[in-house]
Amino acid sequence: MVSNIGIIGLGLIGGSLARRLVDRGVNVVAWNHRPHPYAQAEADGIRCVPSLAQLVAAEPDIIVLCNPLKAMPAILGALQPLLDAHPDITLTDVGSVKGMVRQQIEEAGLSEQYVGAHPMAGNEHSGWQAADPHLYDGALWAITVDERTDYVRFAAVAQLICGAIGNRLIVVDDDSHDKAAAMISHMPHAVSTALINELVANPDRNIAAALAAGSWRDMTRVALTDPERTRAMIEEDAVNVEELLRHMAARLTDIADHLHDGNERAIGEFFAAGDPFRAYKAAVNAGAEASRHTMLIPEHGWQQALLESARRGEAIIALNAAGSERTATVVQQPAMR
Amino acid sequence: MVSNIGIIGLGLIGGSLARRLVDRGVNVVAWNHRPHPYAQAEADGIRCVPSLAQLVAAEPDIIVLCNPLKAMPAILGALQPLLDAHPDITLTDVGSVKGMVRQQIEEAGLSEQYVGAHPMAGNEHSGWQAADPHLYDGALWAITVDERTDYVRFAAVAQLICGAIGNRLIVVDDDSHDKAAAMISHMPHAVSTALINELVANPDRNIAAALAAGSWRDMTRVALTDPERTRAMIEEDAVNVEELLRHMAARLTDIADHLHDGNERAIGEFFAAGDPFRAYKAAVNAGAEASRHTMLIPEHGWQQALLESARRGEAIIALNAAGSERTATVVQQPAMR
Known part of the structure; x- marks a missing residue:
C-alpha cells in the first residue's frame, strides 16, 4: 500500500501531482528549490520541508523527482548519501526522456532504488501557479524498466499511478519510450519549427500569413511555445530525433519527386499509406x-x-x-x- | 452597386455564400448540378433555376463559380456561348488555386469577363447541408488579377466582397496566391500526411500512439481529412508544393546534421529563425x-x-x-x- 509520497519540485507537474494526491487522501511531503510556493502548498495540505534531508527523513514510500532535467545531477548527488541510509525508499521521476535520466541515476549510484516514469500530462503553462490536480485526469503514464528493475519497486510505482493517482499505464524500456516520444512529439516539434522558419524566409510571408487558416495554425502551434524548452527537449533525445528527421526528409523528397514526375501510382500510395492511423483514430x-x-x-x-x-x-x-x-x-x- | 448575384454550385462554399447574400438583402439566383438542395434553398429565399441558360438570362451583375474544380471545364464550356450574349456580366470564382482556373478561363475564351477570387473560409464538412452564412464571418478574400483585368469588373467583385458579403480582401497575382497557398496550406498538408505515414511505418506505432498528446493531434489533424481531397489540392498546385517540400527536406536534413554534430550555434539559429513569426502571432x-x-x-x-x-x-x-x-x-x- 502506497500511503506516503515525497515530491521534489512543485512546478506544474509536481505541484499538480502533489495536489491530486492530497485530494485523494495520500500524505505528501514536498521540497522545492525555492520556498515561494510553500505557504499555498501547506494551505492545500502538502507538508513542505526546507531540505532534501528532511524529505528523506520523513520516510516516504516513494520519492517522485519532478524537478527540471537540468537540475537532476545536483539533486541526485544530494540524495545519494541520504537514500543510502533509507534503502526501502523507491525513487521515480516524471522526465520526458528516460535514457538520459537512467544514466544520471546510474552515475549517482541510485539504480537499485529506481523505476522510471513519464506521465502524458502537461500544458503550455509552468510553475506552481498553474498547478491543477485535474491535469492528470485520464492521463496515461509510461513506466520504464530494465532487466535489473526490482519487481516490488515497480509494483509500488504502478500502484501509485493506478491506485493513488487513478491513471492508466504502459510498461516499456527506456529506448522504446524515447524512440516513441521522438516519433510523436520531439521530431514533430522540429518539423513545426522548420515550417515557421520556411514562412519567415518566404519573400511573400505577409501574403501567406494573411491567407493562413486552421491547418497552418494547428501545425505551427507547438513552434510558438518557448523555443528554448523545445530545443532542450530535442537535444535530450537527439539521436532518435535525428534519425526520424532524416526519414521525414526522405519522405518529403520522395513525394516532391513523384509530383515532379506526375507519378500517379506513387502519389496515390503516399496518400493511402497513413490509412491504418486514420482507421485507428476513427476507432478512438x-x-x-x-x-x-x-x-x-x-x-x-x-x-x-x-x-x-x-x-x-x-x-x-x-x-x-x-x-x-x-x-x-x-x-x-x-x-x- | 452590386444587387444581383448568380451562384453556380450550392455546396458548402456556394451554399453558405448564397445564404449570406440573401440574409444581407442581395438577390441571388442559383444553379446546382443536381436539384436536391433546391427546395430548402428556395425556402431560404434563393431563386433556383434548372439550367445555366436561365441563370445567365436572369442577368446577374456577377456570376460566382462555386463548383468543384474538376467540373470547371464543362461548366465554362457551357457558359461561354451564353455569356457571349451578355458581356456585362462579370465572372468570378472561389477556387483554391488561381493559376489553373485562369488557364481554364482563357481556354474557354472568357478572360475579358473574369476576375479571380478565393475566400479563406471553409471547414471539414461539405455539401448544402453544411451551408452556413456565418462561415464567412470575418473572412479574408484574395482577389487575383493580371495586367489585362478590367478595373471596373475588379471593383464590382471587390464591392461584392467588402459591401454585400461584408468581408476584407487583398489583391494579388495568381502566382503570388498559389505560392502563398502552397506555403501555408498545400505543403503543410503533405508534411502532415508524411508524419502519419512515418508513424504507421514505425514498429512501435501503438506505443507511440498511446503516448501521443496535443502536439501530435494538432500536427496530424489535416492528414485525417479526406486524403483524396488533399491529393487533388496538392496536385493542382504541384509545382509550388514540390519546391517547398524540397526546401523543407533540406531544412530537416540540416537540423539532423546539426544535432549529429552537436553544432550548438547552428541549432540555436534553427530555433531562433522563426522569431519574426512568433512576434507576428503575439501581435495578432x-x-x-x-x-x-x-x-x-x-x-x-x-x-x-x-x-x-x-x-x-x-x-x-x-x-x-x-x-x-x-x-x-x-x-x-x-x-x-
Whole structure:
C-alpha cells in the first residue's frame, strides 16, 4: 500500500501531482528549490520541508523527482548519501526522456532504488501557479524498466499511478519510450519549427500569413511555445530525433519527386499509406468500447511480457497480487495492426 | 452597386455564400448540378433555376463559380456561348488555386469577363447541408488579377466582397496566391500526411500512439481529412508544393546534421529563425489595434500597387470612387518585416 509520497519540485507537474494526491487522501511531503510556493502548498495540505534531508527523513514510500532535467545531477548527488541510509525508499521521476535520466541515476549510484516514469500530462503553462490536480485526469503514464528493475519497486510505482493517482499505464524500456516520444512529439516539434522558419524566409510571408487558416495554425502551434524548452527537449533525445528527421526528409523528397514526375501510382500510395492511423483514430473517436481482461505477469521476463502488452495497444489499469500470482488488469485500446 | 448575384454550385462554399447574400438583402439566383438542395434553398429565399441558360438570362451583375474544380471545364464550356450574349456580366470564382482556373478561363475564351477570387473560409464538412452564412464571418478574400483585368469588373467583385458579403480582401497575382497557398496550406498538408505515414511505418506505432498528446493531434489533424481531397489540392498546385517540400527536406536534413554534430550555434539559429513569426502571432493574439488609412489607387499599375499593399500586411475593407479619384480604405494588420 502506497500511503506516503515525497515530491521534489512543485512546478506544474509536481505541484499538480502533489495536489491530486492530497485530494485523494495520500500524505505528501514536498521540497522545492525555492520556498515561494510553500505557504499555498501547506494551505492545500502538502507538508513542505526546507531540505532534501528532511524529505528523506520523513520516510516516504516513494520519492517522485519532478524537478527540471537540468537540475537532476545536483539533486541526485544530494540524495545519494541520504537514500543510502533509507534503502526501502523507491525513487521515480516524471522526465520526458528516460535514457538520459537512467544514466544520471546510474552515475549517482541510485539504480537499485529506481523505476522510471513519464506521465502524458502537461500544458503550455509552468510553475506552481498553474498547478491543477485535474491535469492528470485520464492521463496515461509510461513506466520504464530494465532487466535489473526490482519487481516490488515497480509494483509500488504502478500502484501509485493506478491506485493513488487513478491513471492508466504502459510498461516499456527506456529506448522504446524515447524512440516513441521522438516519433510523436520531439521530431514533430522540429518539423513545426522548420515550417515557421520556411514562412519567415518566404519573400511573400505577409501574403501567406494573411491567407493562413486552421491547418497552418494547428501545425505551427507547438513552434510558438518557448523555443528554448523545445530545443532542450530535442537535444535530450537527439539521436532518435535525428534519425526520424532524416526519414521525414526522405519522405518529403520522395513525394516532391513523384509530383515532379506526375507519378500517379506513387502519389496515390503516399496518400493511402497513413490509412491504418486514420482507421485507428476513427476507432478512438467512435469511443470503441475497450475490452478488459486479466493478464498473468510471469516471474521471469516480466519486463518483456509487459512491453509486448504495450505493443498490442493494451494499458494497465490495476496491478494485483492475489495469492501467489502476479496479475494486471488491462484494457485493450484501439490499435494499428 | 452590386444587387444581383448568380451562384453556380450550392455546396458548402456556394451554399453558405448564397445564404449570406440573401440574409444581407442581395438577390441571388442559383444553379446546382443536381436539384436536391433546391427546395430548402428556395425556402431560404434563393431563386433556383434548372439550367445555366436561365441563370445567365436572369442577368446577374456577377456570376460566382462555386463548383468543384474538376467540373470547371464543362461548366465554362457551357457558359461561354451564353455569356457571349451578355458581356456585362462579370465572372468570378472561389477556387483554391488561381493559376489553373485562369488557364481554364482563357481556354474557354472568357478572360475579358473574369476576375479571380478565393475566400479563406471553409471547414471539414461539405455539401448544402453544411451551408452556413456565418462561415464567412470575418473572412479574408484574395482577389487575383493580371495586367489585362478590367478595373471596373475588379471593383464590382471587390464591392461584392467588402459591401454585400461584408468581408476584407487583398489583391494579388495568381502566382503570388498559389505560392502563398502552397506555403501555408498545400505543403503543410503533405508534411502532415508524411508524419502519419512515418508513424504507421514505425514498429512501435501503438506505443507511440498511446503516448501521443496535443502536439501530435494538432500536427496530424489535416492528414485525417479526406486524403483524396488533399491529393487533388496538392496536385493542382504541384509545382509550388514540390519546391517547398524540397526546401523543407533540406531544412530537416540540416537540423539532423546539426544535432549529429552537436553544432550548438547552428541549432540555436534553427530555433531562433522563426522569431519574426512568433512576434507576428503575439501581435495578432494581443489584438493589436489595426490602423486605418485611405490609399490612392493609381490608374496605371493599379495591380502592382495593390499587390505591394498586400505585401505590407494591409487589407482592403472598402473600395471608393469618390469624384474622379479611385481610393481604397485599408487596415494595416500586424506584419513581419
